[in-house]
Amino acid sequence: MATFVCRVQFLDDTDPFNSTNFPEPTRPPLFTFREDIPLINQIAGVHRLLKAPQKVGGC
DSSP: OOEEEEEOOOOOOSSTTOOSSSOOOSSOOEEEEETTSOHHHHHHHHHHHHTOSSOGGGO
């Protein structure tokens, strides 16, 4: 089981000049991706970690 760890964050680009609605974290959190699991199956975990306001289906 190979993994890689990286920092993840979301970008709310609905209005690029307004960053007050959903401010991006100053230090993006770490997420461990597993290479034996398809990326599409790991997106929900990233979404929960970030507490992103968008629905997973819209990502």
